Amino acid sequence: MPWLRGPRKPSSCLPTPDIRTCHCQQPPCSAVFLPTALFIPSLVLQIGAFSLPPASSQRSPLLCSRVVYTSCHFPWRPLSGPPEYQFRSAHARRRVGLRERKCVRARRFPSGRREAPVPGAAAGRGSAVPEPPLPAMGLLSDPVRRRALARLVLRLNAPLCVLSYVAGIAWFLALAFPPLTQRTYMSENAMGSTMVEEQFAGGERARGFARDFAAHRRKTGALPVAWLERTMRSVGLEVYTQSFSRKLPFPDETRERYMVAGTNVYGILRAPRAASTESLVLTVPCGPDSANSQAVGLLLALAAHFRGQIYWAKDIIFLVTEQDLLGTEAWLEAYHDTNVTGMQSSPLQGRAGAIQAALALELSSDVVTSLDVAVEGLNGQLPNLDLLNLFQTFCQKGGLLCTLQGKLQPQDWTSVDGPLQGLQTLLLMTLQQASGRPHGAHGLFLRYRVEALTIRGINSFRQYKYDLVAVGKALEGMFRKLNHLLERLHQSFFFYVLPALSRFVSIGLYMPAAGFLLLVLGLKALELWMQLHEAGAGPQEAGGASGPGPPLPPAQSVGLASLVAPLLISQAMGLALYVLPVLGQHVATQHFPVAEAEAVVLTLLAIYAAGLALPHSTHRVMSAQAPDRGWMALKLVALIYLALQLACVALTNFSLGFLLAATMVPAAALTHPCGPRPLYAALLVLTSPAATLLGCLFLWRELQEAPLSLAEGWQLFLAALAQGVLDHHTYGALLFPLLALGLYPCWLLFWNVLFWK
């Protein structure tokens, strides 16, 4: 893997006659060929690879020449040793490409200086001074010291792994505590303060609109499109409608819908003195189960009030969607002229420039006791932190009680209680974000990089209540500040976790938690790599049939072929898990007395469980040679595969990456074919992605102070599975494909390792 090795362009060797330059540019020619670009494992492997040359240099020249040859065959056989050892045999020289031969010729000069090909060039440099003896192979570091380091890493592997894991978990828990959490602050200049005058006073009007809306809704049984159109037009908006329809892949049991059709109504308030190049959105999702009448009423009253103001620099779109998020998705796709989910919808008749920010509103009562804000969007995307800061500043200004994840923010951060409460909020957010589901209509806007929030009115048993005027004023203030925006929101953080509404942890501070966990995988991989190397001290060819070399002892190493089988089989298993449940639902419903949705979930579980029987089938196609090296190699590949996936996930959706790492890493590191197999098996099953999901559900309800019984938990688990598949098909959520195509096959590899024969 040349890019692990720094500047190693073979062409740099070719033209230059300068021995030293060329020599120094060539690190030992150990062709590490590992399919990874992940930094931690690669770094670790690099240490491992660099520790090899001294060992291999003790080998006989002949064997080393074999090494050169077999390197194309076996992935991690190091091509190392002094140059005079390498490529010595004519056979090897014939086999390796032109590139290597050129390199060798250039590199052999220091050992045999008499055959320098272009003496003129060397003389041209005026180097009359004899060159100092060059270190063997031009290594830039001391091989002895490196070997010592490698031995140290090997000897202390287990404690280091434990330490790293504990550090990762501890770091995560510490995120809620003050040195790591920081106060939020507004970064955007244009929204610097709350210094705007809120004049909204249409509380009575909003309630009137809400009553009318509810009445018309009851009458028509669906969204009263005509009434909405009329009312929006009467308050002075440009009104348009959009109809859409969508057939879900299988019936949605929780919302009871299959063939979905609906109409979105939206009105545009044109900025009186600006070109319609930018816009803001206020949206209210109406669904079969969420009435949201008061939200519609407030939206209309706000529209009427906004219409009377002349300071708008951006158009404002007032959007009421039917079928809650499906309507939002249809409208967004039509607005951005894309079709990512197979939605059928009529094109939009009216547009209003690029959407700068959006607020979604959910209100189902005339008075509220608090406002809850939701930030987590599709696939764990988050809006720019400044938008949340804006909400928080207006909460403070209006004296509103605002919550995050339904939790009030602790007042006292100096004692332990505050951060502990923050930790609960943090965990809730982590679970919510890891689910990858949009936590409100705003979640779908984030895909189009439109910063968005959902604000929910909560009406609980508290004494003090706010009416619609207070909520309307907060919204008015936010819109007026957003109206001042000159650029997209970009000044503040896009990656953060929130222990409270006014506290955040930035990406630079939370990533070490995931980094420590992934380090465990790296350390384990390093250990395996070294063990593999030691086990293969007498390196041989896997095939043994090629080349006119002397007869070889039976191969101890494992060829690529022996790894291909388990890899392919588990990957195929993942593909089946991804495709079959939805594809085969009709077959299942014909043969079993279940509904489609149940069929999907049960097929899902069946395929998942069937994967556990995999080791029996994979062993049939595998050669029985070298059992020891076999599982080591497989585990090495699995570790790197897992580390790679988790690192990528953690970068984009930290919560998901961290949760998966926290559960999968210990089992993955411990898995071993010898030892207490049932124990390992139990551990592996308990930390498989599905079990993690189940555990997360329990934890989630526990944190919400609504603990689940086992039966409820199981029901919720089945519903969550169905929802996960549905979310993928309807909104493009990526959790399901990630688990099915990425982590489940990877987990199966560990299962394979455990039951290695």
Added chain:
Amino acid sequence: MVASCFLRKCLTALAGLLLLSFGSLAASQIEDQTEQFFRSGHTNNWAVLVCTSRFWFNYRHVANTLSVYRSVKRLGIPDSHIVLMLADDMACNPRNPKPATVFSHKNMELNVYGDDVEVDYRSYEVTVENFLRVLTGRIPPSTPRSKRLLSDDRSNILIYMTGHGGNGFLKFQDSEEITNIELADAFEQMWQKRRYNELLFIIDTCQGASMYERFYSPNIMALASSQVGEDSLSHQPDPAIGVHLMDRYTFYVLEFLEEINPASQTNMNDLFQVCPKSLCVSTPGHRTDLFQRDPKNVLITDFFGSVRKVEITTETIRLQPDLGNMESRYKKEWMDEELMEPLKYAEQLPVAQIIHQKLAFTILFRISFSTPVVLGSSMRA
């Protein structure tokens, strides 16, 4: 009859005597007045007013500049002598709830946008290059006169700048900045090109004092809203408009200037006191070491107005004869010198020496009454 005649003679003589004594008294007063009359030495006034910030939330910088514009215009500098540079148009910004106004005071008390504002350099024309070209007069020939600073060596120039700055620089728009060294060199170039008589530099920005500390050309008085390491702060938050309307320093300067009328005898020392730390929060600074006159003799209207001096007198004023002699003598000497030495360009360095020479000439000039054009053009030698 005789007696009465005598009495009348006596009275006349007495009156004459009295008149004489009064006359001599009056004459000394008039001499003083004359001296006062010619004290400032400028014949025309110019103003370069620059706001370097754009975007709605920098409303206050535009209001700052417009408030100075309002004052200098009210005190008599015509639009033709004002180069107004505004980086953004707040009056017509769609976010402005009161279109076609820029307020300096809360509750819409004072609209500094007024009825006619002639903006010479607007929005993206406000660049460091344009600013320096305006100052130094290195402008393409096609540039209209309204966009030029057509000052001469009898011009008193007011340069007012506001924007976002730091230690040693002032940001222009969002893309570039002018450093204090560049600014000092531009003033030196103006001096060498005889583009000003005296220059008053005022800057309202964070760490404003850093902008004038590198000046080295003569006859510059400089004021800043804050010391190095200090922020300049805003004032007049207005929820209806949704932004801060002014910066503190300029707000109090405006309050001060509103009290000035063309006949005011208020001097620069009063301007220095205009915004104590208790009001400004920052510490305003000023620099007078390059200035030749005592600030207390410098009227505010020397810079902020275009005041034609008119003194009505019934007396005949005899100008000091030696002044005229001096001029002719000086002229002769100069002509001789010029004849003897071949013409050559001035040495660019060392600058200090040049300043010294020029200073000597200027002082002579002040004493003389005429503006010797021929002499002026040959001064560069």
